Amino acid sequence: MSLFKDPNAFADPEDSQLVKENKQFIPDPLTYSYTERDVILYNLGVGATEKELKWTFEGDDEFQALPTFGVIPQFPCMAAVPLDWLPNFNPAKLLHGEQYLNIKAPIPTSGELVNEARILEVLDKGKAAAVTMIVETRDKVSGKLIFENQSTVFIRGAGGFGGKRAGSDRAAATATNAPPKRAPDAVVEEKTTENQAALYRLSGDSNPLHILPEFAAIGGFDKPILHGLCSMGIAGKHVLKTYGPYKDIKVRFAGVVYPGETIVTEMWKEGTKVIFSAKVKERNAVALAAAAVTLVDPSAKAKL
Numbered sequence: 001m002s003l004f005k006d007p008n009a010f011a012d013p014e015d016s017q018l019v020k021e022n023k024q025f026i027p028d029p030l031t032y033s034y035t036e037r038d039v040i041l042y043n044l045g046v047g048a049t050e051k052e053l054k055w056t057f058e059g060d061d062e063f064q065a066l067p068t069f070g071v072i073p074q075f076p077c078m079a080a081v082p083l084d085w086l087p088n089f090n091p092a093k094l095l096h097g098e099q100y101l102n103i104k105a106p107i108p109t110s111g112e113l114v115n116e117a118r119i120l121e122v123l124d125k126g127k128a129a130a131v132t133m134i135v136e137t138r139d140k141v142s143g144k145l146i147f148e149n150q151s152t153v154f155i156r157g158a159g160g161f162g163g164k165r166a167g168s169d170r171a172a173a174t175a176t177n178a179p180p181k182r183a184p185d186a187v188v189e190e191k192t193t194e195n196q197a198a199l200y201r202l203s204g205d206s207n208p209l210h211i212l213p214e215f216a217a218i219g220g221f222d223k224p225i226l227h228g229l230c231s232m233g234i235a236g237k238h239v240l241k242t243y244g245p246y247k248d249i250k251v252r253f254a255g256v257v258y259p260g261e262t263i264v265t266e267m268w269k270e271g272t273k274v275i276f277s278a279k280v281k282e283r284n285a286v287a288l289a290a291a292a293v294t295l296v297d298p299s300a301k302a303k304l
Contacts, residue, residue: 101147102149197227205221231288248294
């Protein structure tokens with residue numbers, strides 16, 4: 001039996017009764033169908049240009065999805081796993097905290113994928129809850145596993161339900177990825193466009209926080225902010241262009257980027273990993289921290 005079909009597959013002896021019961025919920029698998037147009041739209045959304053034909057022209061011999069496209073097919077699952085059982089749950093107080101993507105096979109440039117989602121871990125942080133969801137994405141025809149995503153969200157005001165307080169070690173998915181105490185081995189900067197969030201949201205994240213000024217104001221922001229996963233895609237593109245393909249990527253969303261600001265990605269190569277961080281140049285503010293990829297070819301040298 002698939003782990004995702006076993007109600008107790010992700011049980012933890014430290015879980016409170018409330019968490020234990022809700023971890024047993026098994027959502028129905030959700031299909032994600034896409035074409036080459038969707039791949040191009042995503043690639044453009046994270047800053048690929050008309051000169052980078054392997055990312056923006058479906059007729060190119062090397063046409064491909066950027067690796068971080070792997071966060072997109074799981075989006076239908078985000079609403080399929082209810083969190084309203086948490087005390088004082090308020091979706092407006094939900095923040096995307098961390099993302100881990102493991103790329104298990106070559107990414108098809110079109111097709112039909114099937115997502116299975118479960119709650120992996122729930123932590124009581126006192127004044128907040130931290131919930132990690134795991135999603136497996138398979139090719140509908142072959143059954144081949146293409147992606148695994150682990151998404152951690154923080155829900156402010158939803159703590160106090162008891163149980164586990166500290167997260168488990170899940171290797172690359174939870175690594176702290178502290179940058180070495182030396183100058184970065186490579187630095188890439190890219191100015192985002194004013195319409196970056198308006199374009200990126202067409203790939204599936206339609207949260208009004210990224211387009212409606214009045215909704216952003218409720219969240220305490222001066223104006224709509226860029227999606228964290230868009231910033232991750234831009235930084236992930238910088239690492240790819242500098243060091244080549246990678247098989248996984250993990251980030252912590254440490255701060256916001258406003259469309260039009262400049263993302264500076266600093267990279268340190270450490271064996272099979274490239275540790276990186278992303279900062280907003282205009283405000284010298286960290287946007288992505290505790291971030292790293294695992295390279296497909298560890299001998300890769302920077303292409304700068």
